[in-house]
Amino acid sequence: MKEIRIHGRGGQGVVTSAELITLAAFDDGKFSHAFPFFGFERRGAPIVSFVRIDECPIRLRSHIYNPDYVIVQDPTLLDVVDVTSGLRPDGMVIANTEKEPEKLGLEGKIRIRTINATKIAMDVLGRPIMNTALIGAFAGATGEVSVDSIKNAVKSRFPGDMGEKNAEAVQKAYDMMRG
């Protein structure tokens, strides 16, 4: 079983990101589930979402304490939330930031990949909605889900031109991580 924890703020699409990864993993022929943990719903509040991917049906309902992967949607969260808490030794952090991995100030021997997903979103979508680009980067950095499944998930969730553009952002971020 692979466990993913996504950190973001209310309104940034943390729940949607988790849903899209889940859709993509299921599309890849695996079992998956996603669920959020948030406080009283409000924009800007720190929110966590969880994703599990496995070869067999998933029954476990607890929060994720020892994630294989941590996705950080907002670099300002690094100062307020211990995003690497419980991260497995072979785990990885994928963060949306313009900074280099070693400049994030995360301590310990942690594999970190960074991507400026907000810039990709501005370039492709013209709006700072970076969550689709970031999960494209997740697919590229980890190989846990295929980029085609992510793109299909994005297109089915956002029909029409919006979906196409988001799929483009996914591919761009994926290529950068693979590059």
Add this chain to the structure above:
Amino acid sequence: MKLSIGSVTKPGSTRINKTGSWRTFKPIIDIEACIGCGTCSMLCPEGSAYKDNVSGKYAIDYDYCKGCGICAQECPVKAIEMVMEEK
């Protein structure tokens, strides 16, 4: 009689139960004095004071009048008198 599921019954029991028998005092309307204003009818809690369409004056349905006396109290020309019921 078997009980119905949910205690469901046909309505209309108030029509069957002639509550006029509860009365101790009976309102008597003085037709000559009655000005047909309808105050008694509007204030009657049982809807027992009604307009007689022939005379244009008011009358009491003694089947349901419980004898509360509101009509007599409120009649602006004091045309209603409460009389002890003879039983």
Add this chain to the structure above:
Amino acid sequence: MEIMEGSRAVAEAVKACRPNVIAAYPITPQTHIVEEISRMVADGELVSEYVRVESEHSAMSVCVGASATGARTYTATTSQGMALMHEVLFNAAGLRLPIVMTAANRSLSAPINIWNDHQDMISERDSGWIQLYSEDAQEASDMIIQAYKIAEDHDILLPVMIGMDGFILTHVHEPVELCSQEKVDDFLPLYDPIQYLTTENPLSFGTIVYPNTYTEFRYMIHEAMKKAERKIVDVASEFQDKFGRYYGGLIDTYEADDADLLILAMGSVIGTAKDAVDELRSEGKKVGIVKVRCYRPFPAEAIVESTKDAKAIAVLDKNISLGYEGALYTDVKSALYGKNGPLAMGFVLGLGGRDINKKTIKNIVAKADKAIKSGIFEAETEFVDLDLEVL
């Protein structure tokens, strides 16, 4: 099978049952269910009267009125909303109206808390509603279809509430198989009321009864509840024949046959407990699970039968009857009274959304294990993971 949110899976099942009237007031974490249903009605996917009410008291009152006219009705609520419905819940049961409701189980104020436990439904235990609890999104969805079949049976005619753990199941995205409209139409006949209101044939519902017959009316509801035990089991089998999915009857068991220790619980915690039991079994520990699916009518006989060979049972309660203990624990002990059954321990856990993980379950099992071995048994309720530092 497709990935969808638990709330949508429930909404889709409601749609397939073709309710005539839906009345609901949105409240976290039930909101997504009724949002989705109101969208279905607005988009013409579901031909139904969706009544936007100003409170849960009104939501249930609308359902009562509509159901009395012979309409199939649905609502959903949680927590404070269910508490506000309280008096109308008793009326729905007393009037013998087969309303179906989803409860997105949540804790009760004060202090205010929006997360999961079972206090809302447990506190309506004596209302006369059949109470079912679900383990995953699929079960929460499928139970809607089964619930109408149970509720509308002429021997039963009682409302049914289906618990699904708030956020844990309402907000989870997971694989769900939806039932086809054709199969649901075949499985679930139209509601055929024995008496209903029309303007041509007015009736009085719930008319006053005197001390000489009130007991008999309560007895009739109680008898219908007892009959529902059989009906719930039968409908579960019929559902399996039609749709191929089965969740157990009044209870279900997991690794229970040779178990020394059985965990009894309700709702989504069963999934986590199953994973914990698998790991404990691989370590050689004989642990199993009794999943209590139906809380009212209470499956006393099934619980006694399923636990008779165990040395001990650990009863998990996501609720507390303040001043005593968890409600399920009380009922289970009462069922076991005089039956020479296993030792019973009670655990109160998961209140107000406190996470229950495999370690929580394993710690409980270790405690029960110790009690079995030492023979020292404290039949007291334990608050799991109670933080004494902050008290």
